[in-house]
Amino acid sequence: MNDKNSYLSPFPRRLRLLIDETRVSQQEIADHVGVTRQAVSHWKDGKTIPDCFSFKKLAEFFKVPLEYLYGDTESKVRENQALVDSLGFSDFSVQKLQHWAKLPFFGMLFTELLSQIIDTDDFNSFMIQAQSVVEEYAEHQLDLEQIGVRLYHEDDEIQARARHEVGRQARALGIRTIRTENLTAFYRQRAMESIGQSLNEVAKQYYEKHRERLIEERLEGGETDTE
Numbered sequence: 001m002n003d004k005n006s007y008l009s010p011f012p013r014r015l016r017l018l019i020d021e022t023r024v025s026q027q028e029i030a031d032h033v034g035v036t037r038q039a040v041s042h043w044k045d046g047k048t049i050p051d052c053f054s055f056k057k058l059a060e061f062f063k064v065p066l067e068y069l070y071g072d073t074e075s076k077v078r079e080n081q082a083l084v085d086s087l088g089f090s091d092f093s094v095q096k097l098q099h100w101a102k103l104p105f106f107g108m109l110f111t112e113l114l115s116q117i118i119d120t121d122d123f124n125s126f127m128i129q130a131q132s133v134v135e136e137y138a139e140h141q142l143d144l145e146q147i148g149v150r151l152y153h154e155d156d157e158i159q160a161r162a163r164h165e166v167g168r169q170a171r172a173l174g175i176r177t178i179r180t181e182n183l184t185a186f187y188r189q190r191a192m193e194s195i196g197q198s199l200n201e202v203a204k205q206y207y208e209k210h211r212e213r214l215i216e217e218r219l220e221g222g223e224t225d226t227e
Helices: 003-008 010-022 026-033 037-044 052-062 066-070 078-087 091-100 110-119 121-151 156-173 185-226
Strands: none
Touching (some): 003 010, 026 037, 078 091, 091 110
16 A cells, blocks of 8 residues: 555544544643554554554544544444444434434424424425435536636637537526526425425324324413413
């Protein structure tokens, strides 16, 4: 493995990231692990790798799973690994879900509400439209960068060909050459409509399921207010 590949391999990349995030010095790491500062510098640059004992001490120092240092998981929290690895959630997303799982909401939990939203067909439409927003944005940005370089070329002929390419692509897509924000507006609107329909369906199901209890609670509240 050459120096560039070693520098970009999972362990040194994650060690550098952890150092940046925690703002600790290489000497602090070295003191905890029981090695020289130069050894930590070599690990960070991908020139050498720690032995098993040092790996364990590093994980202990940064409070992350060994698997994170190895590059086998994206999770820095052992309890989150299953969800992060199987579903692709971030640690922050898992923490949010865990927080919502404890919050009551009209006789149910927020996570139950989220589950019901995901279960609807309209949520599928929302995800498809959301994907379209990202794809459209990325494609248009790539087109702008590729053509933009030639639009400002010192050679007039290259500029002319670039302008022609802009027009050709616009006609092929059936759209005008407009700002990226406007290009994705259609997909954003469709996505919002889909999630709105999904929420309406969930609200309807919730009301039908809990109607009797809600009426009873309202009546009890009304009786209390009149007393």
